[in-house]
Amino acid sequence: MPETTDREITVKDFKGHINPDWCPGCGDFGVLNVLQRSLAEMNIAPEDVMIVSGIGCSSNLPGFINTYGMHTLHGRSLPIAQGFKLANHGMHVIACGGDGDGLGIGVGHLIHSMRRNVDMTYIIMDNSIYGLTTGQTSPTSGFNMKTKSTPFGNPELPVNPMALAISAGCSFVARGFSGNPKQLVEIYKAAIKHKGFAFIDTFSPCVTFNKVNTAQYYRENTYDIQEDGHDSSDMQAAFARAMEDGKIGTGIFYQKERPTYETPEKETFDIPLVDQPLGVDEKLASELNAQFL
């Protein structure tokens, strides 16, 4: 488990070199701010953090924060993040990206990552639209929603990220809203602290291409499930909350720690792979040869 640092860390330490080029008012600003705050409040050093994203407006985030980053391929942030984390589990690894990136092209990796339970955090910045490609339907676009690629209405049921995550064996399942930073910072901190794969679907409205799922819409249509007395250790209850019609719950739907991916392979992972010597000694070499003699 990566550590926090002795230095005193503030939000400023996470300020990036470039200003985000998101549209003014984009929900992604809120996610960036909350993430910076969460890391600072947990006193995690910037050099101990790797943020991996895919491609999309939201996936530009690693360029705007002062940590290590990888801005990779559309839909592939999770395998990369896991390859990184398991090679250097001394670092905190956070993957992030859009709803198209994570729940569209990338949903296969998501399902498998959840059952795999590598100790990392995954933030989807969910605007129910393809932002960067200028407004096509996304996996969380509502049924019948009109977009550039569905001018007569979206003919598909949207995915339900909470239900999917619970079913896929995800050990930390939460939903937040970038317009509610107070709650979101607590969720992100809990996620980063969680030992295992933590998933947070974060409503992050696109002001340019989505006139349905606006900040106002979320302000009016969400409620805090923890305040409503939800027990996040109860999977059935979590599933029921995920399936609710009407108001949309935010908060921690489900959390249950179980052995992380590295646990059964503890011999291999006693120290981070990146710190291990390369190659084998003479004794091991002759053992390896001997297997075939």
Add this chain to the structure above:
Amino acid sequence: MPETTDREITVKDFKGHINPDWCPGCGDFGVLNVLQRSLAEMNIAPEDVMIVSGIGCSSNLPGFINTYGMHTLHGRSLPIAQGFKLANHGMHVIACGGDGDGLGIGVGHLIHSMRRNVDMTYIIMDNSIYGLTTGQTSPTSGFNMKTKSTPFGNPELPVNPMALAISAGCSFVARGFSGNPKQLVEIYKAAIKHKGFAFIDTFSPCVTFNKVNTAQYYRENTYDIQEDGHDSSDMQAAFARAMEDGKIGTGIFYQKERPTYETPEKETFDIPLVDQPLGVDEKLASELNAQFL
């Protein structure tokens, strides 16, 4: 909706030209037989059926049955089947393949196919192992199971196909066992009859590479949820059944018809695309030009 035929159809009509080259005792024989019986009992003509598979032992099925078939790429049967079905919705389309094919490499397509709800049937022949590649861990291999690729035990939680399907909005979710043909034939018939995407995870033991999930194991550890009074219209109950520890339920977990993919686009699909004339008439041509004048 494709029709049944006036000719009298029997199981013999579905007998393929070649004998299956599955290992003697392989569960897939049972799936093939039950599928042939189901089609015959529904009096569906062989030429009205297209069976699309991926790659794997199980995916060899279309070669062994006398219908139209496509034996395609590992993990890609579903997009191909949907491309076919929507181009010729006059035919019954059935996709089939292994647990690796459908729940491993192909799980992204599965999730999206379920919410899309094209009117077709999808059968996974689930042996909790990679058969054709001679015995690696599969997405349904048990936690800690030893396989050629996990000699120290599988470090991942298996996927739960029933829970996943229910969460993904699948309109027909069932589980069967090739060693229980009586129940299976009823499930397959209900699935083929179902208007919308019908998914059946079918236990189909691999006698060669999986010594855990054997026919005997399933005979001893499954029970019929319908006999146990399960209400397949109740999603919460279905989820609870899917999450049960101990005995494994078989039967129809969840079924609820909703508009199929073609429904909102009824202007396009009034007759199968393959029967429509190609190109546009003069009037439409000048309308198309006029859009840019």
Add this chain to the structure above:
Amino acid sequence: MSEKRNVIVRIAGAAGDGIASTGELFGKTCSRMGLHVMAYNSYQSAIRGGHVWLQLNVGEEKTRCHGEQPEVALLLNKTSPEVHIPDMKPGGIVFYDVSKIKDDLTVMRDDLNYYALDFKALCDFEGTSPVMVNVMLAGALIQAIGLDTSVGMEFFEEKFSKKGQEIVDVNQKVFNAGIEWAKENVKDFSVALKGDGTKRMFLTGNDAFGMGFIAGGLKSYAAYPMSPATGILHYLSKQAKKCKLLVKQTEDELAAANFIIGSGQAGVRAATATAGGGFCLMVEALGLAGMLEVPTVFVSVMRGGPSTGIPTKQEQADIKLVMGGNGDFPRIVIAPKDTDDAFVQAARALNLAEKYQVPVIILSDLFLSEHYQTVDPFDFSKVTIERGKYMRELPKDAARYKRYEVTDDGISPRLVPGHEGHMYCSGSDEHDEDGELVSDILAGLPRAKEVRLKMHPKRMRKEETMLKENDVLPPEITGPADAKLTLMGWGSTFDYIEDACETLRADGLSVNHLHFTDLYPMDKEKVKEILRSCNEIVAVENNMTNQMCKLILGETGFEITRSINRFDGEPFTGEYIVNEVKKKELINA
């Protein structure tokens, strides 16, 4: 064309400043007057902000090139002057709004005419908002260069009437304010372009691909959004009901490519489109289409690479990509040369795909797919639909049908599924004429080798048949056959190179142009002969490594050793090529 019959206009600002709509307004004004427009959109992979510009070359005759130096500019934001003033042609005119640009621009250059409008003062009426600055400036511009202002008025009607009459009215008023201002303040501008009165279409290559597909009988289209290919998806989505098309945005490119294989197998014409990174994900399906012999059309639109690269910039560097795949299988690669050709080749690709039962790749690029241009309305009646050996039924007494019958031309008669008594299974494993898998029925038996030795060459033979039946367009030479210098290009560079040749010839140089539309398969002997007939060849490629030269060399053994390359993300222009020819002293006339 030495007489001045065109004008180059640039509109620049941040993404979100309304560049595109200004361009549309201006372009439509010209196209409806019967003028010719070639427009290039230099945009970014950021939705707002970033610096964006659109350049339009308007002429009384066909303009082949968006040109280098603008003569008229609309500058919409603060960053614009430093970026664009240096590019201006001496004597050019610049419109801007004083609230956005406060600097004294004459300090930068004093050989231009500056017109500073004041939006707040001129449009001080209800309903306006600062985003309408572009509308006002467009009015001034259109007036200043003597175009028909009434088209603009119509345009607002068409565009905004759904949003309510007030929106229409306020736009018209703002537009008019610009017009009136220009009437009073702009000195006579040297060009007054006269259209021929024939209305022309103003559209992109992607629109043309979409129309060509519809003309050619497309019924199933599946794609995943990816710039610069998404325009085809947008266009076809809108036509879906009217034209009875299945248009599906899939979950990814793997699904899209395989989806159209399903549709193709069912017997309908099917296509997809994507850009480089997305095409990488289609390579496996491409081979499947080759092996199952399913007619399919893949549009691959090149953009700056590698990887995500420069996604909204131009490059021609995906030849190796579309030639990829595991093992050998037949395919066709076509790189259309311009917007008209996009229409023609889209329809042709559908025919070739069905005739040869192969995947056909249309290799477009950002410039061709996304630049706007005026073209004459497409002649749909010229498009013929040829389905090759396509069958829905067999005679009652037909012998058992063999889907993969070995034939001399490599093409097997194709019965599409649904017919009684002749069921077959198509497999991605090597199979016999019936489609039955070698590994199922002949596993390890010596006959497996015989089947392989029949079936693999059967498929590959189709490439020979394509050549024999003259279904592959040979490279074409324009200009004098005996020119001293030949500029060789492919795909969308056609117009630039033509433009450069015209200029060079006007300068008294002896040049011609050798152009490839069909890239693969290549008729070794014929192509070699044509190449040998040229005196001195210089390749013009929008990439760093001369991928086309390598393809030609690998296919024919003919080596082209000199080249003009551009890989900074911009398309060529005629002037750019002319300069390179002169700079490199490629020719001594």
Add this chain to the structure above:
Amino acid sequence: MSEKRNVIVRIAGAAGDGIASTGELFGKTCSRMGLHVMAYNSYQSAIRGGHVWLQLNVGEEKTRCHGEQPEVALLLNKTSPEVHIPDMKPGGIVFYDVSKIKDDLTVMRDDLNYYALDFKALCDFEGTSPVMVNVMLAGALIQAIGLDTSVGMEFFEEKFSKKGQEIVDVNQKVFNAGIEWAKENVKDFSVALKGDGTKRMFLTGNDAFGMGFIAGGLKSYAAYPMSPATGILHYLSKQAKKCKLLVKQTEDELAAANFIIGSGQAGVRAATATAGGGFCLMVEALGLAGMLEVPTVFVSVMRGGPSTGIPTKQEQADIKLVMGGNGDFPRIVIAPKDTDDAFVQAARALNLAEKYQVPVIILSDLFLSEHYQTVDPFDFSKVTIERGKYMRELPKDAARYKRYEVTDDGISPRLVPGHEGHMYCSGSDEHDEDGELVSDILAGLPRAKEVRLKMHPKRMRKEETMLKENDVLPPEITGPADAKLTLMGWGSTFDYIEDACETLRADGLSVNHLHFTDLYPMDKEKVKEILRSCNEIVAVENNMTNQMCKLILGETGFEITRSINRFDGEPFTGEYIVNEVKKKELINA
């Protein structure tokens, strides 16, 4: 080698008949005696049934080839005689069990010696089962050709002791029954091979790749099962704990390829392996590794294509595949020549990947990856680990680190993540030296073009550096430099061609062998010079379309016009090549 010092043995039956374990038993017997074995497994993509055979060429000196005509055969099922009897060398001997094969084989050919054993009679004791027929026949064979029978006894101990002593005992008894029978019934066989007593390893190319990776410091391996690459996954999985490796079976090839990019970025050596169809799914990641400059090693094992093709059969037709990808980026392609070389090249690939910060592709094939062979134990001490410009830390007062600093050799100093004060982000979009995206910071500004014009050539320059630093192996010639005929091959055909050359030279012909291990990048001038130094070149390619000739032509302009091709799914043999040379009258000695 005209003196008879080797014997060719074939073991044939259905999948599931125990061919593989018989082969292992036989191979280990030989390798422990100090004999040399080259074995080829002709198997199918069906788990049971199908016809399968294994051929072993055992010699006192290195056997380069599994050979064509077997001299000894074990036939395990009914189908075997018709398939294999015709292939036998005159005078050969055939062992079989009377319960499985009832026909009179002398009718087929009377120039062979048949030994019919009766399992039921000979092994009529407790614990036996008909699947053990192979064990009995193996005993007879090993005795008959005069090998050391005690190794077999050990073998059963090692193999079955975990399953209990009874299993060991019954196997030994059955084995012994075969031995005793042979002692009594088999006439003296002409060959009695004597090993040199040096124990050798008996393993596959995939095992050798795995060992080479471990020797070379691999720490992270991710793959998805796919024949014929899965052996590497199986081998490494077993060593994971012992060698502290991360070995991950991912959900698909997309994940595997991207997974190792994550590991590579973290600073550990990472590799994956797959076959053609799976590599198609890795092409996008390949470009990502090129753009992010992450050291990664991709093994691509060729098998019969296209598409699923003939998955358990041999072909060399994936050059175009591994050269694919969108846009241009540097890469290295290495095709190891034999099992020893597999070890060497795996370790070398890891070094080159780190030195140049590029993806390195090892292009293996079914034959190389899966055939068993005896080799001397690998010398791990010869493997050096060179990490290039790898850094874990920077001096305290270092200037802000630039991950993608432009350097003369194109390689930037590489600080791996985790160090305080020098954070950077690696992006798949075009970026500047800091890694910041051109589209974020320079969107539309002229400086974007400048950055592009610096960064793209910086990456591509690495290919020149590889050549300059002699990190690319030039093609090598074996045999007389001035030979009349040169056989050109690449990758795993090395031994066959060597074998053919030896035979041809023994026949008095003047031939040599030109072999490519490194396929890309290619040193144009050097390669052309070597090719030109040859008198008459004939390519030997295990494919239909001469992909290597096309690569050479496209890279160097040198055209090879004659070739020997095999694409029926089988690997070459020396004899096959010799026959082709003679049949095609490729040489008049």
